[in-house]
Amino acid sequence: MRALLARDLRLAVRAGGGFGLGLAFFLIVVVLVPFGVGPETAILARIAPGILWVAALLAALLSLDRIFALDHEDGSLPLLATAPLPLEMLALAKALAHWITTGLPLVVAAPLLGVLLHLPGEAMPWLLVSLAIGTPALSLIGTFGAALTVGLRRGGLLLSLIVLPLYVPILIFGAEAARRGAEGLPAATPLMLLAGIGLGCAALLPFATAAALRVTLR
Amino acid sequence: MPVLTGVSFRLSPGQGLVLRGANGIGKTTLLRTIAGLQPQLSGQIAGAGERAGYASHADGIKPALTVAETLRFWADLYRTELPADVFELFDLEDLRDRPAGTLSAGQGRRLGLARLAVIGREVLLLDEPTVSLDAFSVKRFAFFLRDRHLVRGGIAVIATHIDLGLDLPVLDLTPHRAALEAQGGSDEAFL
Amino acid sequence: MSIWSYANPRKFLDTTAPWVPWLMWLAAAVLAVGLVWGFFFTPEAERFGSSVKIIYLHVPSALMAINAWLMMLVASLIWLIRRHHVSALAARAAAPVGMVMTVIALITGAIWGQPMWGTWWAWDPRLTSFLILFLFYLGYIALWTAIPDPDSAADLTSVLCLVGSVFAILSRYAVNFWNQGLHQGASLSLDKQENVADVFWVPLLVCMAGFVLLFLALVLLRTGTEIRARRIAALRARARRVEPVRA
Structure with a gap:
């Protein structure tokens, strides 16, 4: 599993790997929001947690179709499937690689963009924690969606359609935790619910992903 | 829908088997089924x-990785040592540090086949x-198959x-082509 | 005789096809009775006026929107476990019906909400949940239509249905949590059964029965269509196999 993870990370940072695209997209969406809603500090500060969460979610969505599509096109997927690595672990490695190349940079960049949106200082740790807990779940769900749509024409659009409704609970709890943090309310409950969903995804979704991969490999 | 029927063979260590038959007869299907990528409709x-290592006509080469990195990855994934030779x-010595994306079709194919020497599987399923x-490269590959794989008790289809x-x-699959009215397959329930 | 013998597509088709027109007529009759009764022969509720009568469309369609998904879930499980084609095709057939039911529930909800709350749309937990359910239906149907191989499509949509069901339930509770955290949720939500008097309740029951019958009829009809389409595809595939031998 470590070998596959290392390969995927290496591929992501090399030329053409698309590393940083998600981050740039995140930045652009956040920069566009004030143009849309106006520059008033109070309004921006109020909607900042939600904007950052939605933007992070869209940025994570952007790179999902690359998770399996490239391996499918160049024929790696059947070769990986016949390797000693179980498909469930393959799914987990792929999700982890996606999180490290997409989710983690978003978490790191979020405070910076929070400043742009006048996010109150006391909300910053809550936003960071909620993103750090929530984005791995986004990657896991996305990997599942990517496995369902491997090799389909216009798979990318279909992938968004399938994955976005699945993102709803994570978005709700994640943004709620950040918002409560911003308003000085106790935010532990949504954070714990978010963590529960994340752990559930990590425990169960690789099996669903592997089942989908077995079908698409047929 | 059934493609082939009544195919039966048994190979001992050191034995190879060549599958023949017209395009579309089901050679790829047979190899993929043996590799466990798709289920057989019936039989064992x-x-x-x-123990099987599978190689399709696509090599699964990542353009951004060098030749050496590619082979090292497969060795790591299969938990084997990269053979020194x-x-x-x-014939990849001069290409070791070339990104695989810059290789010619034949060179890429050699890299794909070199994977088979790395993964250390006893049963090779080659499409x-x-x-x-x-x-020249065909001769080298034949040398690998005979003097490095089969001679050490490997099996190749x-x-x-x-x-x-x-x-x-040679196993000619032509007589094993499934008859038109052959039973089996998911469409059968609807006929 | 085991119920699974009806899992044979021919047998299923032969058994159900004669029923479909009768079911259609029955559904139409029950619906006509229920709706006419509900719309014209119930007293006007004191606080809400006549606008409340839309519950005779709203409640049964909402009921069927959820039950259609439940039916798809059960059918998907049967397909994954027992590999009965009829089951997978029934799930496929039910999805658009369920989606239309969801749309009817949403639209009638909006029409009802306008005079009651003064707005076409409120992010009420129930309404929001139905909107999310609609998105789930969209994704499920899109996946079915995108995959060319019918067996792979059945497998993948079944997996999506299972995972989607879990996330749909999660969303339901997440939405409850989210709205309570923001607005005063309860005063806007629509508790039907508890404070509905018998005068309204009986015709509502008739309407629900009508919607169940309508759903059954539509799903049987559509399942039959799917089975016939598969049969045509299978026959065509077989015909294509003959040609190289002739040539």
């Missing part, structure tokens, strides 16, 4: 599974391994149109 496959064996190889010069037994 024993001894492959965890694998670069020499497949048209010699496509886009020149005569090869779907190919050309003569590898290995004097392997």
Whole structure:
């Protein structure tokens, strides 16, 4: 599993790997929001947690179709499937690689963009924690969606359609935790619910992903 | 829908088998089924599974990785050691540090086949391994198969149109083509 | 005789096809009775006026929107476990019906909400949940239509249905949590059964029965269509196999 993870990370940072695209997209969406809603500090500060969460979610969505599509096109997927690595672990490695190349940079960049949106200082740790807990779940769900749509024409659009409704609970709890943090309310409950969903995804979704991969490999 | 019926063979260590038959007869299907990538409609496959290494006509080469990195990755994934002579064996010595994306079709194919020497599987399932190889490279690949794989007790099932010069037994799949009214397959329930 | 013998597509088709027109007529009759009764022969509720009568469309369609998904879930499980084609095709057939039911529930909800709350749309937990359910239906149907191989499509949509069901339930509770955290949720939500008097309740029951019958009829009809389409595809595939032999 470590070998596959290392390969995927290496591929992501090399030329053409698309590393940083998600981050740039995140930045652009956040920069566009004030143009849309106006520059008033109070309004921006109020909607900042939600904007950052939605933007992070869209940025994570952007790179999902690359998770399996490239391996499918160049024929790696059947070769990986016949390797000693179980498909469930393959799914987990792929999700982890996606999180490290997409989710983690978003978490790191979020405070910076929070400043742009006048996010109150006391909300910053809550936003960071909620993103750090929530984005791995986004990657896991996305990997599942990517496995369902491997090799389909216009798979990318279909992938968004399938994955976005699945993102709803994570978005709700994640943004709620950040918002409560911003308003000085106790935010532990949504954070714990978010963590529960994340752990559930990590425990169960690789099996669903592997089942989908077995079908698409047929 | 059933493709082939009544195919039966048994290979002992050191034996190879060449599959023949017109395009579309089901050579790829048979190899993929033995490799466990798709389920058989009926019958039994024993001894492959965890011991099998599969090579399709696509090599699964990542353009951004170098030749050495590619082979190192497969060695790590299969938890094997990279054989010292694998670069020499497949004439890749000068290409070691070239990104795989800059290789020619034949060079890429050699890299794809070199994977088979790295993964250390006893049963090799090869789908048209010699496509886009020149005569010299075919000879090298045949050398690998005979003197590095079969001689050490390996098994190989090869779907190919050309003569590898290995004097392997040939299984012609033409008589095994599934009859039109053959039973089985998911469409059958609807007919 | 085991119920699974009806899993044979021919048998299923032969058994159900004669029923479909009767079911259609029955559904139409029950619906006509229920709706006419509900619309014209119930007293006007004191606080809400006549606008409340839309519950005779709203409640049964909402009921069927959820039950259609439940039916798809059960059918998907049967397909994954027992590999009965009829089951997978029934799930496929039910999805658009369920989606239309969801749309009817949403639209009637909006029409009802306008005079009651003064707005076409409120992010009420129930309404929001139905909107999310609609998105789930969209994704499920899109996946079915995108995959060319019918067996792979059945497998993948079944997996999506299972995972989607879990996330749909999660969303339901997440939405409850989210709205309570923001607005005063309860005063806007629509508790039907508890404070509905018998005068309204009986015709509502008739309407629900009508919607169940309508759903059954539509799903049987559509399942039959799917089975016939598969049969045509299978026959065509077989015909294609003959040609190279002739040539």
